[in-house]
Structures are given as C-alpha cells and as structure tokens.
Amino acid sequence: MSTQKITPKQRGYLIVNSHPTGCEATVERLWQSIEPVDAGGRAPVALVLGSSAGYGLSILLAGLRRHGIRGVGVSYENAGNERRTATAGWYRTAATARLAADAGADFTFVNADAYADTTRTEVLELLAERYGPVDYLIYSLASPRRTDPATGEVHHSVIKPIGEAYTSPSLVFEDGAATVGTVELAPADEPERAATVQVMGGTDWRLWVQALTGAGLLGQDFTTVALSYVGSEITAPVYRRGTIGAAKEHLEATAHGLNTEVLAGRGRAFTVVAGAAVTQASTAIPSIALYTSLLRNSLGAQGWRTTGDQAVDLWEQLTGARPLDLDEKGRIRLDGWELAQSVQDRVRKLWEDPAAALADAPAGPTWFHDQFRELYGWDVPGVDYQVPVETSVPWPVAVSAAS
Numbered sequence: 001m002s003t004q005k006i007t008p009k010q011r012g013y014l015i016v017n018s019h020p021t022g023c024e025a026t027v028e029r030l031w032q033s034i035e036p037v038d039a040g041g042r043a044p045v046a047l048v049l050g051s052s053a054g055y056g057l058s059i060l061l062a063g064l065r066r067h068g069i070r071g072v073g074v075s076y077e078n079a080g081n082e083r084r085t086a087t088a089g090w091y092r093t094a095a096t097a098r099l100a101a102d103a104g105a106d107f108t109f110v111n112a113d114a115y116a117d118t119t120r121t122e123v124l125e126l127l128a129e130r131y132g133p134v135d136y137l138i139y140s141l142a143s144p145r146r147t148d149p150a151t152g153e154v155h156h157s158v159i160k161p162i163g164e165a166y167t168s169p170s171l172v173f174e175d176g177a178a179t180v181g182t183v184e185l186a187p188a189d190e191p192e193r194a195a196t197v198q199v200m201g202g203t204d205w206r207l208w209v210q211a212l213t214g215a216g217l218l219g220q221d222f223t224t225v226a227l228s229y230v231g232s233e234i235t236a237p238v239y240r241r242g243t244i245g246a247a248k249e250h251l252e253a254t255a256h257g258l259n260t261e262v263l264a265g266r267g268r269a270f271t272v273v274a275g276a277a278v279t280q281a282s283t284a285i286p287s288i289a290l291y292t293s294l295l296r297n298s299l300g301a302q303g304w305r306t307t308g309d310q311a312v313d314l315w316e317q318l319t320g321a322r323p324l325d326l327d328e329k330g331r332i333r334l335d336g337w338e339l340a341q342s343v344q345d346r347v348r349k350l351w352e353d354p355a356a357a358l359a360d361a362p363a364g365p366t367w368f369h370d371q372f373r374e375l376y377g378w379d380v381p382g383v384d385y386q387v388p389v390e391t392s393v394p395w396p397v398a399v400s401a402a403s
C-alpha cells in the first residue's frame with residue numbers, strides 16, 4: 001500500500017504512471033456524458049473484450065447506462081507495485097465497477113490475456129454459472145502483440161506502409177509545446193504484414209465466437225461486433241493501406257465468415273467502423289496525432305463525436321431502436337461525422353502546410369495533448385494533484401444482488 005503525491009512521468013507519447021483519482025474522474029465524466037434512459041425489461045447479457053479503455057469502455061458504459069446490460073468485461077491491466085502505479089485501465093476498471101454496482105448492474109471484470117484459451121475457459125465458465133447465454137459480444141481489443149494459443153508463437157504487430165516507404169508530417173510535443181516533425185516509415189515485409197494480421201485481424205474474434213457457440217452460450221438474438229477503422233485518405237498510406245489496414249480487412253472478412261460458417265443463422269456478426277479517437281492504441285500510430293489535431297480544428301468541439309456519443313449510437317442500432325446504418329460492405333458506420341466530404345476537404349487544406357495550420361490554430365494540438373494526458377489520469381479538470389493518493393487499488397470483485 002502506498003499513499004503518496006505523484007507527478008506524471010512522460011516521455012513523448014508514453015506516460016509510464018497513472019493517477020487513480022484522475023482516471024476515476026475521466027470515467028465519471030464519460031458516464032455523466034451519456035444520457036440515461038430507463039431500459040426496462042430483461043437485462044441483456046454482454047461480454048465486452050477490451051473493457052478498460054477507448055471504445056470498449058465507452059460501449060460498456062453506454063450499455064450499462066441506457067440498456068441495463070449485465071455480464072463480463074475483460075481487459076489486461078497491471079496492478080502496479082511499491083514503485084509503480086497501476087495502469088490507467090486498472091484504475092478505470094475500479095471506477096467502472098463502482099458505477100455499475102451503484103446502477104444495480106451485475107458485472108464481473110476479468111483481468112487476463114483475452115487471447116489465451118485459459119481466459120476463454122474462465123470467462124465461459126463464469127458466463128455459464130452466473131449470466132447464461134450472451135446477447136452481445138463486443139470485440140474491442142487493441143494490442144501490440146498476441147500469443148497464438150495453438151502454437152505458443154508470439155506475433156508482434158507493426159504500423160508500417162505496404163509496398164512503398166511513407167514520409168509524413170507528424171506532431172511532436174516538447175515540454176507540452178506542439179511542433180511539426182517528420183516521420184519516415186519503411187514498407188513492411190511480408191512476415192510483418194502477416195504478424196499484424198495475426199494480432200489485429202479476426203482470428204481471435206472467431207475463436208471467441210466459436211467458443212461461445214460450442215458452449216451453447218449464444219443468446220437467441222446473438223449479435224457480435226468488432227471495432228474497425230477506415231479513416232481519411234490522408235492517413236491511408238500508414239493506416240488503411242498499411243499493415244493495420246490489412247488486419248482490418250481480415251477482421252471484416254472474418255465477420256462474413258462468422259455469419260456464413262460459424263453462426264449460420266444463429267446470430268449476427270458485424271464490424272463497426274468508428275471515427276478517430278484519442279486512445280492509447282491510436283496515439284501509437286505515426287501521423288494520426290497530427291491528423292486528429294487538424295480534424296479537431298476543422299470540426300470544433302460541437303462537431304466532434306466522442307467515443308461515448310458513438311457508443312450510444314451503436315447501441316441504438318444494435319437494439320433496433322433505429323435502423324442499422326450499413327455500408328455497401330455490410331459494416332456498421334459510426335464515422336460519417338469524420339469522413340464527410342466538407343470536413344475532409346478542410347483537413348486536407350490544413351495538411352498542405354501543417355506548421356502554419358498549428359500556428360494559426362493551436363487549439364487542436366492542445367486539445368490532443370490534454371486528451372492524451374487524460375488517458376493516464378493527468379490534467380483532468382477538478383482533480384487536485386497536490387493531494388496524496390492511494391495508488392494501490394484492489395481489482396473489483398462482483399458485488400450485486402446475484403453474488
């Protein structure tokens with residue numbers, strides 16, 4: 001146990017420590033931003049993979065607040081020790097569990113490697129014993145590596161272009177000030193492309209759906225979604241036409257395979273194309289920070305759709321409250337606000353001279369930097385960082401009427 005005053009330890013796009021109260025405050029704010037509705041009726045069972053951050057966390061919170069879901073959230077976080085704080089996702093999960101319990105929801109949080117067969121077994125047993133068949137499986141994992149459960153091989157994803165090298169302006173922060181630098185990426189070789197598909201493609205999603213099917217744990221109207229991204233032509237060389245894009249193609253093809261081969265009429269599988277968001281996963285992608293800052297400048301706070309807004313939108317579509325917004329490839333689209341022609345035209349204009357764009361309007365990069373720091377619980381409005389804080393926080397145990 002250690003109660004202490006802590007200060008951020010940041011190196012570029014990496015912050016190695018997290019603030020428990022700050023992380024809690026970000027979850028609380030996200031929760032408050034989601035307008036509650038009285039769901040009524042039976043509480044659907046949801047399994048959320050990647051529940052401690054980004055889209056997975058937002059979808060979980062929106063499901064709790066608006067649709068009375070119960071079920072299981074899985075993430076892979078670190079408790080910390082005498083010298084290190086826990087990871088931000090650990091603290092966010094503790095905060096999420098409190099909100100779920102206060103809302104009367106029976107939710108269990110599992111901290112384990114979602115790619116491991118042992119985790120699948122543990123989660124399936126938990127579902128069978130406590131919750132029953134799953135109505136919604138949300139697949140929102142983002143990881144730099146995956147251990148193949150069949151072979152034990154560790155695959156490492158890379159963020160690289162395919163075919164030719166890519167040089168792009170990028171956003172550099174030095175002592176909090178934003179400048180424009182350059183990022184040069186050599187093209188991926190075939191093993192790197194294949195490894196990225198192994199990590200971020202649909203192989204593991206399929207294993208989860210097969211496991212639920214095999215265990216007889218598909219709800220009557222079973223629906224599964226996996227998060228995808230298309231993004232702008234501006235970032236396409238490093239994203240959609242790069243290694244990560246190859247993985248997303250695989251994920252999208254997996255949806256088709258799940259529908260035709262695994263579910264075969266016993267449920268629905270979709271990929272969901274969400275818009276740009278500042279998350280731990282996205283800040284690792286070169287040039288995305290600059291693009292997102294300019295996108296923010298183009299849209300302003302009013303036009304920006306948060307992960308919470310999009311999560312609400314997704315649930316409306318999944319529950320049939322409004323029709324599915326499917327594209328020609330059968331993907332659910334939540335990213336119309338980002339890819340609207342007028343928005344992209346404005347970003348492209350700014351991208352022609354990004355240094356001038358930042359000088360003219362520093363609000364975008366400042367916003368990006370704040371969002372980035374908040375991912376780790378830093379600089380969150382209303383949090384007093386002078387107050388010593390307990391950094392050792394227990395992982396939540398399920399507390400509900402069912403326990």
Ligand SMILES: NC(=O)c1ccc[n+]([C@@H]2O[C@H](COP(=O)([O-])OP(=O)(O)OC[C@H]3O[C@@H](n4cnc5c(N)ncnc54)[C@H](O)[C@@H]3O)[C@@H](O)[C@H]2O)c1
Nearest residue numbers: 050052053054055075076114142143227229277279281282
């Ligand atoms: N961030 C964006 O701009 C954006 C846009 C559209 C789509 N997406 C997609 O959304 C999905 C989620 O991305 P994000 O940006 O929300 O990521 P994130 O980094 O915010 O969250 C990733 C989550 O995965 C969990 N996780 C990672 N490895 C794990 C493992 N081995 N076992 C269990 N849990 C593990 C983490 O604990 C965390 O909960 C990805 O498919 C991503 O491509 C992201």
